[in-house]
Structure formats: C-alpha cells, structure tokens
Amino acid sequence: MVGFLGLFAHMAVIGVDTLFAVSSLVISNAITRQIKVGIPVWFCFAFGFAFTEWSNVRACWNDGKEGIIAGSAPVFPLLCIKLLLSWMTENKEAFATRTNAGDNTTITTSATSTSSTSQTGDARKAGGDINTNSKTGDTTKTGGEKKKRHLQLVKDNPDLEYVKEKAKEFYRKNGKWPGRPTLQRIAGCRENHARNALRELKGAS
Known part of the structure; x- marks a missing residue:
C-alpha cells in the first residue's frame, strides 16, 4: 500500500475490504427486502470496490495480463450476486404467480377427489336406502299376504x-x-x- 508500511498497510487493506464487504451485504439485503439505499451506502460500496480492485490489479501488475485478470476476478462475483438478486426481485411476481398456480391446481385436484369420494359415498348410501326400502316393502307385502291368507282360512x-x-x-x-x-x-x-x-x-x- 502506498503511504503505509508494515502493520499499518495490512490494517488499511483489511479496513477497506471490510468496508466493501459490509456495504455489499447491506445492499444485498436491501435488494431482497425491496428497500432503497441512500447515497452513503453506495459511496461506501463504490469506494471499497474501486480501492479493492485497484489494489489487487496493482499487486499483480508485474505478472502481466494473467496476473491482472487473476487479481481483478475475486471482486466480480459479488457484482454477479447483486445482479442475480436484483433480477429475482424484479421477477418476484412471476415466481409467485407460478407457485400460486401450482397451489391452485393441487387444491382443485384435492377438491375434485373429495367431491368424487362424496358422490361415491352418496351413491352407495342411496343404493343402501333403495335396498332397505325394497326389503321393507317385500316384508310388508309378505306379511300382508300371510294375513290375507289367514283371514281367508x-x-x-x-x-x-x-x-x-x-x-x-x-x-x-x-x-x-x-x-x-x-x-x-x-x-x-x-x-x-x-x-x-x-x-x-x-x-x-
């Protein structure tokens, strides 16, 4: 680090990296909660990102293109994560609609199954009532015939x-x-x- 030597240089790097990491977490949480963040948060994020990227590239500058790419690569996954979170937040309604449609399909299927079961039970009950009434009618008829036959005798x-x-x-x-x-x-x-x-x-x- 330019201007710092020894322990102070390491503390400066750790401080800036911590600032970058904390601001990234705050912005990510705000995106998922659909909360707008203010200028101070974005300033901390931009400062931490620029300083961390510059320090990594400068440390690997003497290693050529491969060193520069390797030094700058670790910072970009955080940007990719923020982009993914933003995209998921913007398309949250689409995900919710698909989920609700699946739930409605399940509920409709369950209701249809319950209705079919209820209709089957009603049909069986109706059949049982018909058989019971038929047996009762036959018993009454038989009793009437016996009584009539007895009266004839x-x-x-x-x-x-x-x-x-x-x-x-x-x-x-x-x-x-x-x-x-x-x-x-x-x-x-x-x-x-x-x-x-x-x-x-x-x-x-």
Missing part, C-alpha cells in the same frame, strides 16, 4: 253348533277343553264364536 260361521262339535272332539281326544285360539284354528271361526261356544260348553259342564 277363517270361516265366517255363525253356527255355534259346529264350533261346539269341534270343541267336544278336542275334549274327547285330550280330556280338556281347547283354548280360544286353538278352537279358532280347528273350527276356522271368529274369536267371538269360539268364546261363546266355550262359555256355553264350560257352563253346561
């Missing part, structure tokens, strides 16, 4: 003598009078006919 016989005769036959075979339901079944009569016949027979005995 019951004779409307007002002649108590016939009913009494059936009761007497049962008594002779079993040694006791039949119950009212049993007499209705064997005589094929109504409940009141069986009741009256049994009342008369039991009263006479």
